[in-house]
Every structure is written in structure tokens, then in C-alpha cells.
Amino acid sequence: MSTKTPDIIYTIVDEAPELARGSLLPIVRSFAKAADITIETRDISVAGRILAVFPEYLTEDQRISDDLAELGELVKTPEANVIKLPNISASMPQLNATIKELRAQGYMVPEYPANAASDEEKSVQKRYDAIKGSAVNPVLREGNSDRRSAKAVKEYAKANPHRMGEWVSDSKTHVASMSGNDFFANEVSATITAAQAGGAKITFTDATGTQSVLKDGLSYKEGTVVDATFMSAKALRAYIKDQIASVEPGVLFSAHLKATMMKVSDPILFGHFVSVYLEDFLAKHGETVKALGFNPNGGLGGLEDKIKGNADLEADYKAAMAAKPPLYMVNSDKGITNLHVPSDVIIDASMPAVIRAGGKGWGPDGKEADTKCCIPDNCYAGIYDETIEYFKETGKLDVTTCGAVSNVGLMAQKAEEYGSHPTTFEIPANGTIRIVLDNGDVLHEQTVEAGDIWRSSSANKAPIEDWVKLGIARTKVTGKAAFWLDATRAHDAQIIKAVKPILAAEGIDIPIMAPREATRFTLEEMRKGNDVVTISGNVLRDYLTDLFPILELGTSAKMLSVVKLMQGGGMFETGAGGTAPKHMDQVFEENHLRWDSLGEFCALGESFNFFAEARDKPAAAVLGAAVDIATQKLLENGKSPQGRAGKDDNRTSHYWFARYWAEALAVQTEDAALAEHFGKVAKALADGEEAILSEMLGAEGKPVDLGGYYHADPAKVEAVMRPSATLNAIIG
Numbered sequence: 001m002s003t004k005t006p007d008i009i010y011t012i013v014d015e016a017p018e019l020a021r022g023s024l025l026p027i028v029r030s031f032a033k034a035a036d037i038t039i040e041t042r043d044i045s046v047a048g049r050i051l052a053v054f055p056e057y058l059t060e061d062q063r064i065s066d067d068l069a070e071l072g073e074l075v076k077t078p079e080a081n082v083i084k085l086p087n088i089s090a091s092m093p094q095l096n097a098t099i100k101e102l103r104a105q106g107y108m109v110p111e112y113p114a115n116a117a118s119d120e121e122k123s124v125q126k127r128y129d130a131i132k133g134s135a136v137n138p139v140l141r142e143g144n145s146d147r148r149s150a151k152a153v154k155e156y157a158k159a160n161p162h163r164m165g166e167w168v169s170d171s172k173t174h175v176a177s178m179s180g181n182d183f184f185a186n187e188v189s190a191t192i193t194a195a196q197a198g199g200a201k202i203t204f205t206d207a208t209g210t211q212s213v214l215k216d217g218l219s220y221k222e223g224t225v226v227d228a229t230f231m232s233a234k235a236l237r238a239y240i241k242d243q244i245a246s247v248e249p250g251v252l253f254s255a256h257l258k259a260t261m262m263k264v265s266d267p268i269l270f271g272h273f274v275s276v277y278l279e280d281f282l283a284k285h286g287e288t289v290k291a292l293g294f295n296p297n298g299g300l301g302g303l304e305d306k307i308k309g310n311a312d313l314e315a316d317y318k319a320a321m322a323a324k325p326p327l328y329m330v331n332s333d334k335g336i337t338n339l340h341v342p343s344d345v346i347i348d349a350s351m352p353a354v355i356r357a358g359g360k361g362w363g364p365d366g367k368e369a370d371t372k373c374c375i376p377d378n379c380y381a382g383i384y385d386e387t388i389e390y391f392k393e394t395g396k397l398d399v400t401t402c403g404a405v406s407n408v409g410l411m412a413q414k415a416e417e418y419g420s421h422p423t424t425f426e427i428p429a430n431g432t433i434r435i436v437l438d439n440g441d442v443l444h445e446q447t448v449e450a451g452d453i454w455r456s457s458s459a460n461k462a463p464i465e466d467w468v469k470l471g472i473a474r475t476k477v478t479g480k481a482a483f484w485l486d487a488t489r490a491h492d493a494q495i496i497k498a499v500k501p502i503l504a505a506e507g508i509d510i511p512i513m514a515p516r517e518a519t520r521f522t523l524e525e526m527r528k529g530n531d532v533v534t535i536s537g538n539v540l541r542d543y544l545t546d547l548f549p550i551l552e553l554g555t556s557a558k559m560l561s562v563v564k565l566m567q568g569g570g571m572f573e574t575g576a577g578g579t580a581p582k583h584m585d586q587v588f589e590e591n592h593l594r595w596d597s598l599g600e601f602c603a604l605g606e607s608f609n610f611f612a613e614a615r616d617k618p619a620a621a622v623l624g625a626a627v628d629i630a631t632q633k634l635l636e637n638g639k640s641p642q643g644r645a646g647k648d649d650n651r652t653s654h655y656w657f658a659r660y661w662a663e664a665l666a667v668q669t670e671d672a673a674l675a676e677h678f679g680k681v682a683k684a685l686a687d688g689e690e691a692i693l694s695e696m697l698g699a700e701g702k703p704v705d706l707g708g709y710y711h712a713d714p715a716k717v718e719a720v721m722r723p724s725a726t727l728n729a730i731i732g
């Protein structure tokens with residue numbers, strides 16, 4: 001590792017974006033080198049993160065550095081310039097699959113201890129729990145979020161509308177949420193005063209008065225907004241039971257959660273859905289399947305694996321499933337249901353997909369049907385409910401005329417629920433939970449019952465202020481905007497107190513609306529063709545930056561996603577979506593990667609432009625401007641990846657991107673040396689067109705072996721992702 005901060009850092013990630021990186025990065029490196037800009041990589045993949053934290057289980061040559069820890073420090077410096085690709089936020093089944101694969105490859109990392117007893121097992125479990133779920137993004141996101149579509153991308157989408165399902169007014173699709181006793185209803189919140197600033201702990205006192213410390217060593221600065229809330233397990237289970245019982249004939253049942261990002265609370269919620277849905281089966285076989293190692297939080301997929309081959313259990317399971325309403329399917333061809341694995345149904349992607357389809361999900365029979373969408377907690381469910389009601393009233397959105405919805409999200413320093421992993425607990429017994437400050441104040445106190453899911457979130461003052469200012473700045477260039485804050489919600493009421501004085505000081509009037517009202521406002525404005533900024537908290541940032549792009553552009557993968565780091569650096573995320581596991585299946589089956597790197601092109605342009613400014617390097621700006629031209633040309637000429645083998649895919653789109661990029665550099669007049677160099681590159685790429693495309697497309701249609709899924713063999717990936725000797729020679 002060099003001691004000097006690298007010019008630009010690219011992340012090594014997982015699944016489809018990682019394969020795509022294998023093709024694109026050599027091109028980017030070669031182009032950057034011509035301007036004397038170096039690009040290094042850092043590994044934040046789930047496999048890489050596991051290897052980094054278990055050195056004592058590995059041989060000397062298997063050990064790798066803890067790149068996430070290093071990046072976590074780098075993003076706090078003004079030199080940071082990171083291109084961040086989406087990575088897996090591993091659910092338990094994904095974590096276990098990665099461990100299994102690594103061990104099969106001879107990396108003898110420990111198994112995940114289901115019931116950690118010894119000190120060693122506890123240490124192993126703790127390390128794995130820190131890798132699980134959303135463990136990368138909160139560390140790297142030392143700035144607030146600015147997500148929008150580049151003008152060229154939006155114009156292209158308007159001119160080339162994607163398919164949208166029809167909405168009809170009598171659609172039975174609807175959102176169902178709890179009637180109370182959820183995180184929304186139980187929330188309390190306070191802003192830390194000067195006298196309260198300092199250390200804190202979370203204690204639990206059971207009915208006998210015995211006190212235990214759930215979390216020690218917390219520390220709050222003045223101005224931090226600290227919440228506490230819980231969801232009643234009893235109320236949750238009663239709600240799920242009611243919802244299962246009230247599914248109308250012909251309608252599918254589905255749950256929409258974020259078990260990856262809310263890695264402690266939502267897997268428990270998911271587990272309740274699984275165990276209530278399977279109630280009859282578990283009443284009969286609960287002990288047996290528990291002994292087989294079944295944990296409802298891992299989903300039906302785990303149960304199916306465990307009972308495979310046991311005819312009695314399989315028959316009873318089938319009968320129990322058949323007695324319940326049909327489940328919304330993730331993949332009806334493969335029998336993968338909504339309750340199969342917690343990481344397969346991620347609300348930010350799943351709800352917009354239902355809405356884009358006109359309120360339809362896939363049923364077990366492989367046909368589309370209306371769907372009951374269970375979103376237990378009321379904090380954010382209203383945005384989907386309102387969107388669905390709006391489309392029922394007004395019909396589907398016209399993609400060719402609608403405005404662009406962008407987002408400014410409060411995200412820095414693990415703001416809000418995103419940072420609540422270490423302060424979320426499944427309550428062991430009836431009792432009282434308290435946040436006790438070092439000055440003696442009890443900040444929050446709540447009476448809870450066994451099984452309740454309690455969590456505390458916080459948001460620091462500096463990120464809140466930075467977010468309000470970013471929101472104002474984006475509003476000034478966009479026009480329409482609203483703060484998505486609900487004055488009747490405890491947390492939001494505290495945030496509103498911080499927002500109002502800044503708006504007054506800046507002399508600007510931006511409306512503050514509760515999420516449901518803001519949803520309606522945004523949909524109405526965008527339908528009129530107006531661009532709108534949604535200024536929201538962290539969870540809504542996540543939800544809204546999938547919802548609106550998926551409606552407007554068909555996907556959130558094409559979004560520009562800038563994180564202006566608070567210490568002056570820049571992080572450029574590639575799109576607003578995830579790692580598209582479905583795309584991997586297609587690569588394995590027929591060597592076609594339909595992953596679209598458009599978000600990465602957008603990030604790349606921004607990264608070069610930022611580098612030019614931060615390091616006073618005009619050549620970087622020349623590269624950046626040419627990236628934008630190449631991206632636009634790629635869209636205009638229809639060179640984005642297609643769905644089927646034999647058609648353009650990720651690799652051919654990279655060839656076209658390289659060619660248009662080189663052509664744009666060849667004709668620019670700001671940097672003669674770059675123009676001369678890229679004139680030759682552009683000619684070689686044009687001359688090589690036929691050979692390159694046939695080398696790339698000729699390899700498609702057959703299954704491939706990558707030597708692994710989570711920890712693929714780099715040589716095999718290179719062979720698959722860089723199949724054109726002609727292109728490789730030009731890129732050199």
C-alpha cells in the first residue's frame with residue numbers, strides 16, 4: 001500500500017457491479033493514466049471483509065488488509081475521492097453462504113456460531129455481526145446525500161419511455177400497516193442540551209428490579225437528536241395474523257421490509273411474518289424443525305433445505321402453505337417466495353417494482369395479480385400507500401412528460417435509523433428500558449414486553465445543518481421542493497426545530513410536509529412536468545431514490561449519487577440501486593451481463609471533475625467533460641446493455657463507452673497532448689470494432705465458471721469480463 005493518498009479509489013464489491021468493474025476499470029485506468037491520474041482499489045466485498053477480520057484463521061498469504069477501516073478514515077479527509085459501487089449488505093443466509101464458499105476454497109474462516117458460548121465463539125460472532133447487514137455504507141457515508149438524474153439521462157428516458165403497467169381505479173393492491181404500538185406510535189425524542197452532552201448508557205430493568213446494561217460507552221454531543229422507540233411483538237403478530245386472514249381471493253400476500261439495512265430490527269420482523277404464516281405447521285412441528293436448526297428469521301428457504309427428504313414434514317409443509325393465501329413471488333419459476341430469504345425482498349426496490357407494474361406482483365402460478373403489501377411500521381409506509389392511492393385515482397404516470405424528482409438526504413455520520421444497529425435490542429423480558437446520561441438525567445424511559453423490538457437512533461447537529469443547507473442549495477437550482485418531516489412524529493418534531501431557524505436565516509421559504517402530504521405534492525408537481533427536490537431523512541432518502549427513479553427512468557441504476565463529504569472530500573456512488581443478484585444467474589447460465597454501468601459513468605465524470613478542482617488538475621476536468629459526452633452518445637445510440645444473450649451487454653457497452661470517450665477527448669481543444677493521444681486510441685477502437693464486438697458476443701450463450709460467487713477467481717473473472725484480445729491490446 002502506498003503512503004500517499006491515491007488520486008482516486010475504486011471499490012471492489014460483489015455480484016453484478018463487481019463483474020462489471022472487471023471490464024470497466026482497466027479502461028478507466030488506461031484513460032486516467034494518460035492524464036497522470038492513478039486509480040487504486042480497496043476491497044469492501046462481503047468476502048473481503050470476512051477475510052480481513054479473521055487473519056488468525058488464515059495462512060500468511062491468504063491474509064488481506066482491512067480496507068473498509070482504511071476507507072472509513074480516508075473519507076474523513078479532504079483528499080478523499082472514492083467511487084463507491086453498490087455492495088452486498090449481507091443477510092444471515094448470504095453471510096453463511098459466503099463463509100461456506102470461502103471454506104470450500106481453503107480459507108478456513110470460522111463457521112458462524114449459532115449459539116455462541118465460549119469467549120472465542122463470542123468473539124467470532126461479534127466480528128461476523130459487524131460484517132452483517134448494512135455495514136459498509138454507514139461507515140463510508142461521511143456526508144449527506146445528493147441523488148438526481150443527469151439531464152441527458154432524464155431526457156433520454158422521456159424520449160424512450162420504459163414499460164409501465166396500467167393502473168385501474170378498482171385495483172385491489174394496497175398497503176396495510178399496524179394500527180398502533182409500532183415504531184411510529186411509540187417514538188420519543190429529545191435534543192441533547194449542553195448540560196447533557198457526554199456519555200450515556202442503555203439499561204434494562206426487569207420486573208424483579210434486576211438491572212442490566214444493554215449498551216455502554218455511548219456519547220452524545222450537544223444538539224444531537226436522540227430517539228427511542230419500540231414495536232410491540234404482540235401487536236405485530238396480531239396484525240400479521242389479521243392481514244393473512246383478510247387477503248381477498250385472487251390477491252397475493254406480501255411483506256416489504258429492509259432486513260439488510262435495518263439489520264437488527266427487520267430480520268426479527270421478517271421472522272414474525274414467517275412464523276405467523278407457518279403457524280399451523282410450527283404448532284405441530286416447531287420443536288422438530290428447531291432441532292434441525294430452523295430459525296424463522298432466515299426465511300422459508302432455510303426450512304425447505306432442512307426438511308428436504310423428510311416426506312412427512314414436506315407434505316405437512318406443503319399443506320400448511322396451501323391453506324394460506326398465495327404469496328407474492330420473488331421468482332415464480334424457481335419457487336422463491338416473498339418469505340424465502342430476508343434479503344430477497346428489499347422494500348426500496350420491491351415496492352416501486354409493484355407500483356411500476358400497475359400494482360401487480362407475480363403469484364405462485366407465474367401470473368400477475370393484485371397484492372396486499374404489508375409494511376408494519378407507519379413511519380414511512382404512508383408514502384407507498386399514498387402513491388398507490390394517487391395512481392388508482394389518476395392512472396399511470398406519463399414518463400414522456402413528467403418532471404425529475406431528486407433527493408437531498410440526511411445521511412452523514414450514521415444519521416437516524418441507519419446508525420441504530422448497535423442500539424437495537426430484542427427485549428428479553430417484561431421491564432423498563434432507559435437511556436441514562438452521565439449527568440444523571442434519564443433521557444428516555446419506556447415500558448416494554450418480552451420480544452418487543454426496541455431501538456434508539458440519533459442524528460448529529462453538524463450533519464443536520466449541512467443537510468438543510470444542501471437542501472436549500474438544490475432547491476435554488478431546481479425550483480420546487482419540500483422537507484419531508486411530520487410535525488406529529490417525535491423525531492421529526494425535533495428536526496423541524498433545527499430546520500426552521502436555518503431557513504429563516506437564509507431567507508428562504510421551503511414547505512415542511514408530512515411524508516404522505518409530501519408524496520402527493522411531489523407526484524402532482526412531477527406530473528405537471530416540474531422538477532422537484534425531496535429533502536428527507538435517511539430512510540426516506542433510501543426509499544425515495546428508488547421509488548421516483550424507478551417510475552421515471554425504469555431503474556434507479558442510472559442515478560447520479562453524490563456524497564459531498566463533510567471534511568471536504570468526495571464520494572461518488574454509482575446509481576441508487578443494489579448489486580442485482582438476478583443478473584448473476586444469467587451470467588452463469590449464458591455468459592450475458594445485463595448490468596448497466598450508467599450510474600458508474602455518471603459517478604466517474606463527477607469524480608474527475610471533483611479531482612480537477614480539489615487538486616487543481618485541469619486535465620482531469622477534460623477527462624470528466626468527455627465522460628459526460630460519451631455517456632450521452634451511448635444513450636443516444638442505444639448502446640446500453642440489453643436483456644438477452646447475443647445482444648449488447650455490459651462488456652459491449654463498455655467498448656462503446658471507451659470509444660465515445662476517446663473520440664470526445666480527441667476533438668477537444670483544451671489539452672493538446674490528450675487530444676493527440678486519444679486521437680490514436682479512438683482510431684484503433686473504430687478500426688477494431690468488428691473484431692472487438694465479435695470477440696465479445698461470440699463468447700455469449702454458454703455457461704461460465706467464475707470459480708466462486710462471493711469470492712470468485714480473479715483470473716477467471718478477467719477471462720470472462722475481458723474476452724476481447726483486440727480491446728485489451730488497445731487499452732494495454
Ligand SMILES: NC(=O)C1=CN([C@@H]2O[C@H](COP(=O)(O)OP(=O)(O)OC[C@H]3O[C@@H](n4cnc5c(N)ncnc54)[C@H](OP(=O)(O)O)[C@@H]3O)[C@@H](O)[C@H]2O)C=CC1
Nearest residue numbers: 086087088089260346349557577578579580582594595596
Ligand atoms: N448502495 C448499496 O451498496 C446498495 C446495496 N444493496 C444490496 O444489493 C443487493 C440486492 O438488492 P436489491 O434490493 O435486490 O436491489 P437491486 O437494485 O440490486 O436490484 C433490483 C433490480 O433492479 C434492477 N437493477 C439494479 N441495478 C441495475 C443495473 N445497474 N443495471 C440494470 N438493472 C439493474 C434489476 O432488475 P431487472 O434486471 O429485473 O431489470 C434488479 O433485479 C442486496 O444484497 C443489498 O443489500 C442494495 C441497495 C443499495
Ligand SMILES: O=C(O)CCC(=O)C(=O)O
Nearest residue numbers: 089134137260261542576
Ligand atoms: O446500505 C444498504 O444496505 C443499502 C443502501 C441503499 O439501499 C441506498 O443507499 O440506497
Ligand SMILES: [Mg+2]
Nearest residue numbers: 348542546576
Ligand atoms: Mg436504496
